[in-house]
Amino acid sequence: MSKAEILGTIRRGLGRGTPTDGQRQAVMNRLQAHANNLVPMRAQKPHDEQVELFKTMALEAAAELIELDSSAQVPQAVADWLDKQQLTELVSASDAELTELDWSPLGEIRRVERVAQAGDQASITTSFAGIAETGTLMLHSRGDSPTTLNFLPDVHMVVLKRSAIVGPYEDAWKKLRAKVGDQLPRTVNMITGPSRSADIEQKLQMGAHGPRTLVILLVDE
């Protein structure tokens, strides 16, 4: 009832009736073309420069950055970081990229694979893409990487491969479509730095409801 009224009012306003097949086809063609709009120059650089831009922008957004030569160094780097913060537990995503690593460097720190719960100290996930333009991580939900890991714990640690860094957001969408096909996963997150709010007197405070700290482990391989 409401639907017919709303669409009818729009069509009257546009001075036409139900769209013709031609009009619908024009819209469908546009939807399928996935054409880019203007892409800023800053996002169109050689890959090495994109990596540098990603690092600069991520740091500007108050993320912490740890650079590593290989994935094999991730467990030690994570252990060192958690030790320094005196954290004792790590909730982990269960994708192969993480599970196949040797986590023995964690020592006393407990590592569990599950969804996040209120009160969790730290989580670790991988990131599907890094977007240089603004130092943004792109993650998506799936059985082995639940979305709560990205939001509930106090600390979110994210493993990102240098090769996964792209220039503009548009390249990340292309990468995502190539991976998952036409249907997007339930959740796609673009994350730029840790949680914050300026709702009290417009003064910026870090750590509102999401993670207070975002640690990016940038892996070269």
Place this chain on the structure above:
Amino acid sequence: MQINSPEFKQNAHIALHDASLQKALGNLKAGFPEKRAAAVARMPEFEQLRDEARDLKNHILENLDIYLEQFESKVVENGGHVHWCRTAEDAQKQILEICRQVDAKTVTKGKSMVSEEINLNEYLEANGIQPIETDLGEYILQLRHDHPSHIIAPAIHLNLEDVSEAFHQAHHRPKSDDPAVLMKEAREMLRKKFVAADVGITGANFFVAETGSTIIVTNEGNGDLTQTLPKTHIVVTSIEKVVPTLEDMTLFLRLLARSATGQEFTVYNTLSTGPRREGDVDGPENFHVVLVDNGRSDMVGTEFQEMLRCIRCSACMNHCPVYGAVGGHAYGWVYPGPMGSVLTPQMIGIEKAGNLPNASTFCGKCESVCPVRIPLPKLMRHWREKEFEKHLSPKAVRWGLAGWGFFAKRPALYRTLSTTSNWFLRTLAGKKGKIKKLPLAGGWTDWRDMPAPSGKTFMQQWKENKR
């Protein structure tokens, strides 16, 4: 929300004398405009992006029905539901019905101006369901039984002391004058509520026809917890927010944060597409999109269609001298500032909102910062015309305009009168060239001196210089 727009003049008068409000508004003036300017300076293509965004929005509006139907079919394909709601009441009832279906007791909410527009919180409460605002600003307001005074910084009219007092009353903890402590307190208090809620309601900054996705843009992460933890996620949004593709959404995202807070990008930009998938271990099991019209479709094809390009960034109010002087509550309804002065008359009627399009100096700053180039002064002028046509303007305005019209149509008389009044004002001003008191112009001279006209009239100068 109660409508106080007819009392704009009185509201503005009170606001100008409210020391606490004036202090709080100082934070706005110092903050947003400078941050936006810095962000724009770092993006050399900003003006081109604005042109493209305006053109894309125009394309969307010309095909709005097709994009909306396409969006609906994709949401259904992904296992979600779309509910079309012509009025605010339709939307209230629809949301209540969904909540009742899952026997909801508490509902967490991300920040949503459409939910303010449809007065959702009061309606849910009246029907036995407890809504919990989770955005820090909105949470503060809910504790104070207050309403947003700004579309992206809802508690901008409050000072630290107000927040401290509200938290002390609600949480029974010692008062603190440290914003960090207060935020930590809100984080702790809300954590349990996020987990316990039966339904999560968020708005949407945009929704995507290509994929059937909705997107929220937040800095706190509250919206993400709201929509990930409960079993049911309801998105309440309005019909003009549809965009064709992810690439098109990206164009608007590049403009939104820079225009709004001056950030390069907002911390969390999150796309939601249907309910959780087979194999997913978290995320909602039900996904509903409530599409609100509430007067928008009636704007299509009218002189107000351009207003439907608005992406709710708040740049217009952040740069508005009137908003900066009186704040958002003076406008008397949900949407303040220049965008509100155009939208409010459409939604609550020009009879009630006639003061708003008049509350402008027409300095044009709003249009100059609008990311989708909405000619806000022109649209406010259209409302003034409508108000005049409907004989709603005050007598003084009508007589004043009629009087001016009389002289304007008689050039010789007009010139004589302007030369005489010129002389009169200069005599009144004396040597200093400033008038301290002027009959019938107390609204001006109570606050500042009126400068006297300088020298000769335009016509005299024209005659002398022939140009």
